[in-house]
Amino acid sequence: MDRRSFIKKSVGLALGLSLLSLPELASKASAATKWGKTRFRIEENDFWFAEEPSRRRETNRIIVHHTGTSQDRDMSAEQIHRLHRDSFGWAGIGYHYVIRKNGTIERGRGWNMIGAHASGNNSxxxxxxxxxxxxxxxxxxxxxxxxxxxLTTLCGVYNLIPDEMGVIGHRDVNSTSCPGDMLYAMLPQVRKRVMKNMGLDLPEDE
Structure with missing residues (x-):
């Protein structure tokens, strides 16, 4: 068994009864719970969209972005929503989650909605x-x-492997510098931390 197949099997076994099902996740989204010892809150928003986003039928990967403003500054989900909707003429914020400078996680689009954050790769x-x-x-x-x-919680909920296929940067799928050189360079270490949080071991490739 190669390493990715082993990890995929391990993720499936680890899910068991310890994770919220998707319907339960929807009803408890304001206090999104953890995998193992991972605990955090999501600050909910009730944004109005110019066009109601469609529901996402499957989740095969997580794409990491930065706001990429001219200066390295903080932005809220509400600010991004207004920018995308009122200035860019889009339906509304394209991201599902926004992580502020102080670490606060804010809701963007609904957890089960199709995003608008990576052209050709949103569904x-x-x-x-x-x-x-x-x-x-x-x-x-x-x-x-x-x-x-x-990422630890989302990979658990969606049965994803936090590797170079399951957790990627925006530049991996579109012609862009997003999520910035410094964050992109940190993604391998972030993936390792997520793997550790999930209690997954990495066997040697055969």
Missing amino acids: DSVGICVAGNFNVGSPTDAQIRSLTNL
């Missing part, structure tokens, strides 16, 4: 936006902790 993905420009600055420690915790 089966979750979009996480880390606030800042990581071509000129670095994520805060609080942001990396929150990103790790959120």
Whole structure:
């Protein structure tokens, strides 16, 4: 068995009864719970969208972004929502989650809705936006902790392997510098932390 097949099997076995089912996740989204010892809250929003997003039927990967503003500054989900809807003419915020500089996780689109964050790759993905420009600055420690915790829970909920296929940067699927050189360089270590949080061992490839 190769390493990815082993991990996929391990993720499925680990799920058991310890994770929320998707309907339960929907009803408890305001206090999104943890995998193992991972505990955090999601600040909920009730945004109005110019066009109601469609429901996502499958989730095969998580795509990490940065806001990429001219300066490395904080942005809220509400600010991004207004920018996307009122200035860009989109339905509303394209990301499912926004991680602020202080580590706060805010709701963007509904957890089960199709996002608008990676052209041609939205129908089966979750979009996480880390606030800042990581071509000129670095994520805060609080942001990396929150990103790790959120990825741990999402990978568990959606039965994803936190590897180079399951957790990717925006630049991996579109022609862009997003999520910035500094955050992108940190993704391998973030993936390892998520794997550790999930209690998954990495056998040697045969």
